[in-house]
Amino acid sequence: MDITTAREKPDDWWEVEALYDTCFAPGRTALSSYRLRDGVDPIAQLCLVARDGQGQIAGAIRNWPVRVGDAQVILLGPVAVHPTHQGEGIAALLIWRCLEVAAKAGWPRIMLVGDAPYYGRFGFTKLEGVTMPPPTNPDRVLGIALRKGGWDGVAGDVVRAHD
Template identity: 35%
Template structure:
């Protein structure tokens, strides 16, 4: 199967919520991380999709601006892959591609709530051991953090909160990058 990664397009927006429903179900809206995303726009320069050669949407990844105490950071997720296409490396490719872009754009800390078996290979570590706290219930092993810049977490701890300035951006280099994958 041939697909490509590209920045999320306006035409992808209406397709992403149904993809998330198929992937995670409607109960996803009750999770703590959704409260951090409510009424906040995702980071535009880190919103990517995987698109099949026929232009159909295969997967989506978004990041959200957050703060750890007063330190800006990003929240990865949701990452959604069309259920029939899971297990083909599309999601892992999107994570790798988007984390690479996040580093290029100058972001220093990324938080995720997800399967440790999936995210640890990217370098994510338990967030609780760094003294990070989410503003609601979370399964501690699923709450993880990644330094995008070495030493970014030195002295950073505390409550993770919403970034009320939804226009947070650390650059925007290479946002038009498209990668073909076969």
């Protein structure tokens, strides 16, 4: 697999958006997680692209700041892999890289909405007491502490970082 990862550049924005449009349903921006991103810039150092040997974007991941109570939290996603590259481990590569960069940058915690069996291999577990806006299934609200006690005492509604 000839894949390289790098921070997403401003010139990559529309290509990444096209990838998300290809990989997700047309109504993706209607999801509650998108309301948490409205008017908020993503965390630039945690927006990554994976390029194949021809230099094409094969995958991408973005991360956004949110709050749970008074705590700052990273909301991981969306992560997407072009259909021609699915099954090559690119999503896992991007997720591991984000976890590494976020931990080195001092972030204490990350959350996401996703499938526990898939994200469990990265260390994500169901978050108790953390509520995403409806209609999110509470069983899909997962988190990981990037340092000991990263989620201790963190509970409440997930809200936009700037509200």
